[in-house]
Amino acid sequence: MSSTDLLPIGEVAKTSGISVSAVRYYEEIGVISSATRVGGKRRFDPATIGRVSFIRRAQEAGFSLEEIGTILDDETGIWRVLVDDKLIELTERKDRLETMISMLAEIRECGCGAVAACPLVTTS
């Protein structure tokens, strides 16, 4: 493992599609591990890329950075419980999303001039 495979912050940012400041922020709050410094500058383990990608997808799914940190770094196996809980939550969310989608589709087709006046809205 020569130091040449360690990435500068700009590289991490670019390849994972987030800003440099966001990478620094992630490091600061500990959701990615603290980079080694070479002449004061951060050098990241390439695995950071995968980790950031996981973080983004988890955020997409509605996890907070704190939850993500907990899940990623847990050594005790408790994370499985957290994930179970989250799976339930996500499934419920998915269901509500589906309900909303079909409701919107219905409203879309109902011929109302304005949504505010639609009986599907006022009587729910």
Added chain:
Amino acid sequence: MSSTDLLPIGEVAKTSGISVSAVRYYEEIGVISSATRVGGKRRFDPATIGRVSFIRRAQEAGFSLEEIGTILDDETGIWRVLVDDKLIELTERKDRLETMISMLAEIRECGCGAVAACPLVTTS
């Protein structure tokens, strides 16, 4: 329509399950219509209840209050376009959610000690 069927703020809050301050906030930003005042106190149209319920579900689905306001009050029919866009977005979100759900389920079962070390995370 006697003034007796107009609701005080506490009633709106209680029956729609949100706080009094949230109702005031909604009125302030215009996402529910400004209540008439009787002796300085707000009296709301009962339809507000349905509207608030729609607002909450829309928020659940990921709409911002600004978007909700736009959709609710549009008179021009443009809201159908907005809803179309949102339907696409929601569907994409639902798909990502499903992906995340199965990924988490997979990680849950993969026998790793820690998520951070799971190849499903590091190689994505």
Added chain:
DNA sequence: CTACGACCTCAAGCCAACTTGAGGTCAAGG
């Protein structure tokens, strides 16, 4: 009389997740 509860206004505070700004180091290039 006074205390209570429901209401009012206006300003400020809070949280997450970042971004922005000021001010500085360092190496490479024209």
Added chain:
DNA sequence: CCTTGACCTCAAGTTGGCTTGAGGTCGTAG
């Protein structure tokens, strides 16, 4: 030699969606 660009730190600002606090008005009940 001077500029440019990538990096650094630390503090403060931003946005959305509310909540909280201070200070005040009513009307009813004890």
